[in-house]
Amino acid sequence: MGAVDHETPVYLHQLPVPGEDRYASLALVNTRFTVSHGLVDLLEDAEAAHLWLVRHALLPDRVALNGRHSGRLRALREALRALFEARAAGTEPLAEALDTLNAALAAAPATPRLAWAADGPRRAAVPDTGNPAAAALSLLAEDATDLLTGADADQLSECAAQGCARWFLRSHGARRWCTTKCGNRVRAARAYAARKAGSP
Numbered sequence: 124m125g126a127v128d129h130e131t132p133v134y135l136h137q138l139p140v141p142g143e144d145r146y147a148s149l150a151l152v153n154t155r156f157t158v159s160h161g162l163v164d165l166l167e168d169a170e171a172a173h174l175w176l177v178r179h180a181l182l183p184d185r186v187a188l189n190g191r192h193s194g195r196l197r198a199l200r201e202a203l204r205a206l207f208e209a210r211a212a213g214t215e216p217l218a219e220a221l222d223t224l225n226a227a228l229a230a231a232p233a234t235p236r237l238a239w240a241a242d243g244p245r246r247a248a249v250p251d252t253g254n255p256a257a258a259a260l261s262l263l264a265e266d267a268t269d270l271l272t273g274a275d276a277d278q279l280s281e282c283a284a285q286g287c288a289r290w291f292l293r294s295h296g297a298r299r300w301c302t303t304k305c306g307n308r309v310r311a312a313r314a315y316a317a318r319k320a321g322s323p
């Protein structure tokens with residue numbers, strides 16, 4: 124048995140992006156990004172989209188996903204990206220992006236419940252089990268709504284590394300890159316450019 128698994132998907136080698144652990148909607152936007160050898164789309168087909176949703180505990184493994192569902196998930200991703208861009212730029216998004224998010228919210232909203240455990244009452248949400256694929260999209264749209272309307276929205280930033288296209292939550296004001304990998308890549312490129320400019 125070899126120690127290296129050549130079948131391991133490329134994204135398992137990616138460093139965690141700040142905010143993805145707290146917001147599934149941010150992780151969704153980051154399923155499309157660029158690496159040195161080209162564009163990566165973690166939702167490129169129904170099978171890949173199914174795997175992503177199951178990994179993020181948004182869909183039971185036994186529920187199949189068809190091409191229409193994965194197409195809707197990709198459409199929601201592009202709408203969220205447009206909404207993040209508008210929030211970061213302080214502009215109004217295209218009505219189409221807003222409509223896509225609102226349609227996902229309305230398709231299969233979770234039912235709010237008051238749960239009462241030993242530690243007291245808390246708010247819970249029961250997903251629409253009759254429509255699991257739409258329920259997953261509703262949960263992602265709700266997560267994005269929470270992110271865009273909450274205090275964390277001020278920290279929403281697009282990675283400044285050229286071509287990266289990932290979004291993250293800035294832990295401090297000066298942070299410009301999604302990961303140290305992107306930061307190092309930019310610094311190396313700058314150093315190379317400076318050396319070239321300085322050479323006779």
Ligand SMILES: [Zn+2]
Nearest residue numbers: 282287301305
């Ligand atoms: Zn980056």
